[in-house]
Amino acid sequence: MNRLIALRAILLLVVVVLVARLAQLQLITTDAQRFGPNIDVTTRRYLTNQPRRGEILDARGRILAESVPIYNLAVVPGQLPSATTAPEQRALTLARLAQIADLPATLIIDPASAVETMPDLRAEVMALTGAPLPATTDSVTITIAPADSIGALTLSRKYREVVTLVNPIEQLLAQANVRSYQPVIIKEDIAPELVLALRENTNYLPGARVVEGFRRRYPLSSEIPSLSHLLGYVGRINACELTAVNPASSWLRALTDVTANAPVCGLMTKEIEPTSIGLPPYLPSDLIGKDGLEAAYEKVLRGQMGIDSLLVDALQRPVSGVTTLRPVANGHNLILTIDAQFQAEVERILQRWIRVGEERRLAAKEAHKRAYAPIVAGVAVALDPRDGRILAMVSIPDYDNNIWVDPKRIAELQALLAPPSVEAQRELQRLAPFTNRAISGQYPPGSTIKQFVGAVALQQGVITADTKLRDPGLLRLIERSGAEFILPNSVRNRDNGLIDVRDALRLSSNVFFASVAGGNDQAVNLDQRALRIPGLGIDQLVEGLSWFNFGRATGVDLVGEASGRVPTRAWKAQVLREAWTTGDTYNTAIGQGYLEVTPLQLAVAAGAIATDGTLYRPHVVDRIVDENGQVVQQIPAEPTGRIPVEQRHLATIREGLFASITNGLGVAAREVCSGLRIAGKTGTAEFGPILTTADGRLVRQSHAWFVGFAPYERPEIVVAVLVEGVGDLNDGSSTIAVPAVTQIMQAYFGVTPPTNPPSICPVLP
Template structure:
């Protein structure tokens, strides 16, 4: 029997020693394990303790989605509370990028269901590629019922699509008051990058892009809210958690009188040009029309390429608000400025000329349309005699003319609360030196004297200037929104954003004021040479001044075919009554041929205004009979004189000394 080998034999001990690790290695392994555990513990601490709130938010986001609730824009009303701009319920489709890894996979189906070119969707995604993943991307606004049904039917296949209920802008039809009201649209990348006003806006936000909509966007816009909804793993809505209510935008009441606006729109129908009506007592704009117009409803949703191209290629510039942006020679309407300057400088009182069809100055013959014979300041305005004003301009000189034109607000912004107002041009010796680095030639002054040459104005400037002259030199800043409609800080910022000549008074001698206003009244009175006699309004003290502005020089006109583009522009600025008027109307009819044509358009608006004021005066007087007034009886009949008195108009009461 063999004896078992001892466990302590050399061979066994050698094997056991070979299996044991060296103490240094064992310690290293232990330290590595401890370090690994420490790292794991630290990671768990960071995730579960330090990052608990963050992961809680992320986990919540997997089941809760914040849906924006867009605030409806404030409505816009006329001065009597009649609605001009409303909102209507609409549905828009958005894309949720966080719901999908690769949006391009579903693009063909989405494009087909929403009736969109796939290139348009790709362009939209590219524009929003820098936006946060959770931000919905607007794909299509104001979708149809068929498109809503498509989204609902493909909830499981296309969880990235969702619809939002919104309020969309509803503007008047046929471009009614479009330039004055403006339109809304998505904020552009350029606006977000370069305009401080839009620093807190995001891509896709709808903002005012022109007119009142742009100027008062901060008031009209309101504050968006949100709705927290519970969604499942497929992004489908399964419940609600809560909501933050949207704050609607502020409603705005404009100074526009809807009845006067309708009369102005009707008068300008089918014509190119502009018309503006204003209350010279306050600067309140009563009507504003620019033609041709555009449909702002086309801009309230995504603008079609065809409509945009149609507007851009139209040579008559439908997007231009010609009441504040058309800078054209004023023609003979400028002669009222000349008359005031000549009278105030004591040069026109004794000026007498014999008009035989024109006069020669500095070796050049300047024509007059008619042979007026003897002309002085009293018949120069109704005759609109160029020869008289050539002579007066030569005596005054360009710098004196510029002084008075500038005093009455020409060549500078009026400060109207609309974007992109033009300033026009009032030439002077300094102007020629600054802009053309040359001296001013005396012969150039002759044309300026009749509102031609280098002088350019806007219709609103002429309405304010001539309305100010008829008001004894008192001029107010034109505006479309009543000051009390705005918070004080907003009103202060607005005035700084739209600087202009503002509130001012230009001293006019009462005798000169009477001469000029009587002359303007003669313009619309029956008379052989009176330029707007056909626009006379029976029973209304209607005054004004016509202007026919050449768009091409006499010499050039003789050498070219006399097409439509060579027909003169027709101007007229009128007011009622002649002194301290309640309304002033400026009309620019492009290629309208003669100021007498524009006078007929202005008379329609003045007639509508005065007729309404008389009707309101009747109603107002009847309504304001004191309750304690004695009742009518056979012994105490009503006073017939008081019954007649209610026909007195606001114009009659405010006409001032010497008014008719």
């Protein structure tokens, strides 16, 4: 019995204590009651200082990307008047800040019927907004101009039963979800006059703070918009990027992060750094490189954030000054291989020849050519074949990357990201101004591929330099399916007789290169006297093209590079569910069918032909320097391989490429016309749907290519030009792409055309 009484007493005591504690939690009104006698106990907290992002400069030191110092208006939540003890003062402070920051507020009248029962309210709202109230039975939501923030606050206080003012800064603070001692930026890049006014009136704006920051700017991009594809841009880091760039402290943590974000972000790589516990390198409010060099060299350009410390009380309010624990380490600068002046000239030249292509389209005699989509796109890549330095890279259409970082141009950006109509969306998709076609565009190379097919055939012993094959103008064979396959020549279907590989390059003979690749032993239109050869076959051809790195990314120091495509038997069986045919091998050998390359791939491979067979990794950055100009890293020439083709075979191919200019259709590049000794290969690559002409013929539109090098004896530059859709507009390869490359080389070497050229030389615009 005594034990039962004791147990009841204990239970009663526990209930009394719990009830008392609950009452205390519900009735406390002061910070001292809530936190007890330890409210004055301080805790050390940490703040971060963002580094200044490094600059990007051209080869002559002209600034292409810079971080311009700006002042930002920020709010420290813990220093604002309390929403509990000083709500009126807090509301007034935030209304003043919203007015200064030019942030519109929201006025809510609920219920809307209050407007009918309070005529003074209707009049005052109309006087404040200058517009009649909408007729509705629901609540009324009104956007208040920043200049009227104080008036709206007064109105909400007067009619507090039915009117609520939603301050935008309160919303920003809630979204930021930061500690009370951390500043939240509410307005970027405020005027210097406003900075002085804010600093002189801090007593009237408790919690307001001026924070120094930076804004990215691209000084030459409006003048030379083709730089935008190279430079890229910066933007606010997203959740997937934040997960990827912040290292994990262990492999288990990395696996957890990657797995948790896989449904949204897909598979990603994540660095593991055991010492990464603490403040991560990137915060949710940070900027990060999104494209081009800004993304490729993000770690180099960003620098390292600084860390400060301060003391806060139990309410997380600052109670001490700031102490620097780790100073800011600003980002390094990039010095490019590209001269902005030469880049601008290449851009002008390419634009000029794109316009010529459009003029030809409009003036074409054939109706189906006039119906082509407007000629608007092209690519030009210039590099040094001796070390892989990219000298110019132009992709048109282009854009001004300042639209990503200049708030005043947000309308331009929105127009590009979200066109207003379906037709505008389709046109934007066709133009693709954000795409760097030089590294991401994948095109059939046309006859430009023949130089590589010839080199492989020579090395594999399928032909010798003096082997002569019969070219009757077309090649006809019967496929295993019984269907007839006819391969016409690229320029004209005339009988070229017996030709060797040099003649074949000069004439751009489809028959010759199809024969060395797929064999002519199955052809039904060759007489018994013609030399029959089995050819390389698709497997050997694929292997040979891989020597030149086709089908693989070049490794250029830019993001977004495509790998192109070298089709194989397995690829066709897997993707198209069809067997490989000899006709497929023929098409691959002449740069058609399923073969695709990027303009940069083609230029790099041509550089190996032009020199000693060495392939170099192309690069845009020459060196990395610190903010004092001291070299941190010199980017060396990086050979990625040497094609296994004997020098005598490369010399044979170069002779054919030189003959295609001196005795071929590339007249504009001849020395008597250009003042330079240029060698190279044109290409006309069909694409798009099959069209029917007025006389019933089936045709396709085509691109125009030319890739060349100069000087012929000791090449210093390789230039590849592609103008989309002009191949069949008066032989655009010879009369558009060749002159474009010629003028680019003249600009590079500072050579002017001869004063009195022969009559065979075309007059170039």
